[in-house]
Amino acid sequence: MTLLHTTTSNTTAQVAASVRDAVKHYGHDDTQVTALDHVDIDFEAGAFTAIMGPSGSGKSTLMHAMAGLDRLTSGSIVVGDVDVTSASEHELTRLRRDHLGFVFQAFNLVPTLTAIENITLPMDLAGRSPDRSWIDHVVATVGLSHRLRHRPSELSGGQQQRVAVARALAGRPSVIFADEPTGNLDSTTGSEILDFMRHAVRELGQTIVMVTHDPLAASYTNRVVFLADGRITGQLDQPTPDTVLDQMRRLGN
Amino acid sequence: MFRLTWKNLMASKIRFALTTFGVVLAVSFVVSAFVLGDGLRRSFTDVSKDITAGIDFEVRNTADFVKPPPLPPDVVDIVAGVPAVRHAVASIEAADNAVRPITATGDEIPTSGPPQLAFNWIDDPALSAFTIVDGAPPQAGEFTIDLDSAEKYDFVIGHTYDVMVPSGRVQLTLSGTSSFGPQNATLGAVLMQMNTAQASELFGVDGIDSVAVALHDGSDPAEAQAAIAAAVTASVPTAEVVDRETVAADFASQFTTQIDLVGAILLAFGVVALVVSVFLIHNTFAIVVGQRSRELALLRTVGADPRQIRRSVLGEALAVGIIASATGIVGGIGVAKGIDALFGVMGFDLVDWPLILAPRTIVAAVVLGIGVTLTAAIGPARRAATVSPMVLLSGTTSSSGRHVSRRRALTGAAFIATGAALAAGGAAVNGAFPVGVGAILLFAGVTMLSPMAVGPVTRVLGWPLGRVATVTGRMAQRNAARNPRRSASTSAALMIGLAVVAIAMIAAESVKASIGSTLADSAKAEYYLSDELDEVAFPAEVVGETLGLAGVDAATGFTPLEVRIDDTVTEVIGFDFDQIDALLDVDVRAGAFDSDVSSPVVVSAGEAARRGLVVGDTVTITSPAGITMATTVAGTFGDQSVLTEDYLVDTRVLQALGAPVAPEWLAISVADDARPVDVQHLLDTLESRFPYAALETAAQFEERVAGEIDDALTMVNMMVALAVAIALIGIANTLALSVFERTHELGLVRAVGMSRRQVRRMVRYEAGLLGSFGATVGVGLGIGIGIAAVHTFPSDVATQVAVPWDRLGLLIVIATTAAVVSAWFAARRAGRLDVLDAIAH
Known part of the structure; x- marks a missing residue:
């Protein structure tokens, strides 16, 4: 555990999310499965972090628990200044709306809303007026300015994911959670999205936590955290596809 | 499979x-x-x-009138004189509710329920429908009543009761209880019997209704029937x-x-x-x-x-x-x-x-x-x-049902255009049939085209929603417009239900408004005396007595009579021509209510035009009593809203036709300078003489008729309530299925920050939009058809169109609210979805 703390690339960086002794069991007795087994980890602000691991390693559970979509069996998670583990349903809704961003693998957008309406949806739900210049900036960066009035069904898969990323960025959240955001895209479109996410972290100062099983995708990040059987098994700073593959092989995946 | x-x-x-x-x-x-x-x-x-x-045979009058005129009493003796006849008895039946017993507590039995009927007592058990259960058959000064009514209203044998009869109030003693057939199958009616002499005196029937005949054993029925017929028709040609x-x-x-x-x-x-x-x-x-x-x-x-x-x-x-x-x-x-x-x-x-x-x-x-x-x-x-x-x-997933095919759109548009043209044309020429066909075409056309209207109409209806609840309102509107065919057919049921109720409301409102304006235009008399029980007539003397009271300026009774004019059976109404000008303004077009003309008749302008009648022409009238006389057209009149008959005759013509003067209602005008005490005396006199009659001013009369119209609407409203209830189940069903269909999407919006309450609201708003869409289109359609329908009403029913905007608006609000409530389960389910499960869906 101490290893993780001492080896972070910037020890003075602020922590965007911290997970302490997180345990998650599914089912009961004989059929009980341990998805998270005493996990401790911090995600620093302003960084692009990947969580990697084979199916069933607990990577999605960890992300869902941080996002307040799933409850831990024990342990605590603090995102920004909100204790996710003790928050009420109402507080979690507000946390997601005001402090978190989401990018899912597919079907990220509400089909009845236009691209721009999807982007401003969280703010509209909160009843806040969006920061126009920031939105314009995000939209311009994503390269969607001319498609804003289109419905999702009129956009390509890559464009849809870009809208999803723009929505995640629009509210300047404390953390953006991305769940296999390029899993449904061809490699060229996928790298566009990853480029853009890296850009959002470097130039716009955002924090992104991404779950993936693709070493190439992981190589776009600042740091890779490896999970297996609900435990953190290693981490890698400034990863490249080769070092990620290397580490995965070493961890016996 | x-x-x-x-x-x-x-x-x-x-x-x-x-x-x-x-x-x-x-x-x-x-x-x-x-x-x-x-x-x-x-x-x-x-x-x-x-x-x-x-009973072997019954002798009755067949005249082709709806109410056959009574037979002369001596027909009984004529029938009894036929050799094959063992027994012939007269039967006399009072008009419905003409004879009404008053209970010991002084209450009248409500006349809104089953009728109160009175018959003469027939002593021959073979010929009588009644048998005595307790006590004895009625003698002079007595009556019997059916046993169920006796029990229900506490009539005790041996006690004396007031009984209302057409000529006033009499006191009779209950001699026994009777049963109508073995079961006393009265259906809740009150059945009274009096002896024949008393029945002739009190029932207000001028003669007898029929003769019941029993033959001697062994006589040939066919021969007997022919013999009776021959004997009777010699005296009364119309008898059978x-x-x-x-x-x-x-x-x-x-x-x-x-x-x-x-x-x-x-x-x-x-x-x-x-x-x-x-x-x-x-x-x-x-x-x-x-x-x-x-x-x-x-x-x-x-x-x-x-x-x-x-x-x-x-x-x-x-x-x-x-x-x-x-x-x-x-x-x-x-x-x-x-x-x-x-x-x-x-x-x-x-x-x-x-x-x-x-x-x-x-x-x-x-x-x-x-x-x-x-x-x-x-x-x-x-x-x-x-x-x-x-x-x-x-x-x-299949995207079918998203668009309206070109053919469907064109057919729908053609239906609407034809339907609207028929309805408008029908309204212009008073044709109920084209309006009816037009209404059906409009319904069909609107149902076909409504998928195209869902988007634009819900956008308009959802506009205020977008002001109050920006995102949820907008998303609800988009969801409602998402599958227009589904939304349209979900709200179609509501549309049809509310269109029907709108038509009924406009018809009723128009009739009420017409009565109001008609009375304002034509009613000059201050008071109107009518019996609440329609078929009961007032005694003839009451008009003369009323005229004799201080302060009374003019008065007449109105007596309807069925007659035959040029082979057509029609109803004429008789009243005193010399009084009418002070009481009613029926818009005299030519001539006048001139009682100096011999046998004067005043004809409606429409009838006069149809038959080419002008003042001075002769109209031949045949009465049920068999009297035929020539009357002279004294004038024509245009306003048939109060007196709906085409022929108005003077009271003397009525008498000459052999018809009893028995007014159904009276109009009384009070002198301008009448003293209040005299007016009060007039009212008191009439009220004490006819305690169960209604003495009303024109305004009160209007109010009462309006109330009756509202009562008639109850059945329509119940039918609509049924349709609306089923329609709401449809909305609940559609939304439950839509919520299920959109599980993933709901998970997504929850993940990006929609609260449970916002999810519930979004579903309810969608229900409200579907409801208000159906309600608005339905009420709109109903207003159009309703206005066209009122135009086809005869002028004595409605002369003007009145649209109750406020209540129609309220109807839309109620339907919308009900739709929102019906979506309660769907909304709750949507709000409770687990975000992770939903996203994984």
Whole structure:
């Protein structure tokens, strides 16, 4: 555990999310499965972090628990200044709306809303007026300015994911959670999205936590955290596809 | 495939129950109409046979008038003189409610319920429908009453009671109780008997109604009938002799027409439920097929051919139909029993009736239940069969039902254009038929085109919503417009229901407004005296007595009489021509109410134009008494709203025609300088003389008629409530299925920050939009058709169109609110979705 703390690339960086002794069991007795087994980890602000691991390693559970979509069996998670583990349903809704961003693998957008309406949806739900210049900036960066009035069904898969990323960025959240955001895209479109996410972290100062099983995708990040059987098994700073593959092989995946 | 069909059904029991609900109701109403009708008809046929068992023939007047005129009393002696006749007795029956007993507590028996009837007592048990149960038959100064009424209203044998008769109030002693047939099958009516002399004196019948005849044993009926007929027609040419079967059938038909009316109302309820159910079933199947498109595609990839898929869906519909029919038959028996009980509560105690489940009833239930369900499911079944196996691979769900085909749009537009033209044209020429056809075309056209209107109309209706609740309102509107055909057919049921109620409301409001303005225009008299019980007439002297009172300026009674004019039977009304100018303004166009003309008649302008009559022409009138006389046209009049008859005659003409002067109502004008004390005396005098009559001012009269119109609307409102209830189930059903369909999307919006409350609101807003769409289009359509319909009303019913905007608006608000409430379950379910599960969906 101490290893993780001492080896972070910037020890003075602020922590965007911290997970302490997180345990998650599914089912009961004989059929009980341990998805998270005493996990401790911090995600620093302003960084692009990947969580990697084979199916069933607990990577999605960890992300869902941080996002307040799933409850831990024990342990605590603090995102920004909100204790996710003790928050009420109402507080979690507000946390997601005001402090978190989401990018899912597919079907990220509400089909009845236009691209721009999807982007401003969280703010509209909160009843806040969006920061126009920031939105314009995000939209311009994503390269969607001319498609804003289109419905999702009129956009390509890559464009849809870009809208999803723009929505995640629009509210300047404390953390953006991305769940296999390029899993449904061809490699060229996928790298566009990853480029853009890296850009959002470097130039716009955002924090992104991404779950993936693709070493190439992981190589776009600042740091890779490896999970297996609900435990953190290693981490890698400034990863490249080769070092990620290397580490995965070493961890016996 | 059948197993799959069955499993699909059982997998969604609630949806299944909701879907069948409408059909079950429809079948129940139809079955109850038949069961009740068959049972009661059997009972009444038996009753009729019982009470006519001892009669061989009946002699009566056949004149082709609705109310046959009475026979002269001496017909009894003429009939009795025929050798084959063992016994001939007169029967006299008072008009409905003309004779009414007052209870010991001084109360009148309510006349809103079953009628109060009085008959002369017939001593011959073979010829009498009545038998004495307790006490003795009525002698002079006495009466008997049926045993159920005696018990119900506490009439005790030996006690003396006040009895209202047409000429006023008399005191009679109860001598006994009687039974009408073995069962005392009164249906809650009060049946009184008095001896024949007293009946002739008190019932207000000028003569006798008929003669009941019993023959000597062994005489030949045919010969006897011919002999009686020959003897009677020599004296009364219009009389006829009818046999027992005819008498029994005529008697039974008095009841069966009532039964048929109840049956017709029940059938109407059934039809309403049926029409609305078609939309409900169609919608449910369409949505379910849409949801199952992946599963259907899977079936197709593993080798199911389109026909098997179609059969599977139709099989599901068949199962729904069979269960709905069976439930409906049981439900129908329940409804029939319930209606029996309801009649009992209202005072109409029905006779015991056998439960007859005729084959015709079962066939109707099965054909309706299964037929409707299958018909409604044909479209969705066909669509299911065309699901491509590619759906499974591409992951795209069928997008059918999103657009209106060009052909459908053109047909719909043509229907609307033709319908509107017919309705407008019909309204212009007072043609009810073109307006009716136009209304049906409009309904069909609007139903076809409404998918195109869902988007724009919900945008307009949702505009205020967008102000209050920006995102949720906007998303609700988009969701409502997302599948226009589904939304349109979901709200179609509501649309039809509210259109019907809007038409009824506009018709009623127009009639009320017309009465109001008519009375304001033409009623010059201050007071109107009428008996609440329509068929009761006032004695002739009352007019003279009223005129004799201080302060009275003018007064006359109005006596209707059925006559024949140029081979047409029509009703004329008689009153004092020299009084009318001070009482009523009927818009005299030519001539005047000139009582100096010999036998004057004033003809409506319309009738005069039709027959080419001008002042001075002769009109020949034949009365029921058989008197024919030539009358002279003294004038023409234009306003038929108060006096609806085409021919108005002077009281003296009435008398010359041999008709009794028996006014149904009186108009009384008070002198401008009358002293208040005299007016009060006038009112007191009339009130004490006719305690149960209504003495009203024009305004009070208008109010009472308005109230009666509102009562008549109750049945329409109940029918609409039924349609709206089924329509709301449709909205609840559609939203529940839509919520299910959008599970992933709901998970997504929850993940990005929509609160549970916002999710619930979004669903409720969508329901509200669907409801207000149906309600607005329906009320709009109803206003158009209603206005056209009022134009076709005869001028004595409505002369102007009045639209109750405020209440129509309220109707939309109520329907919208009800739609929101109906979505309660769907909204709750949507709000409770687990975010992770939903996203993974």
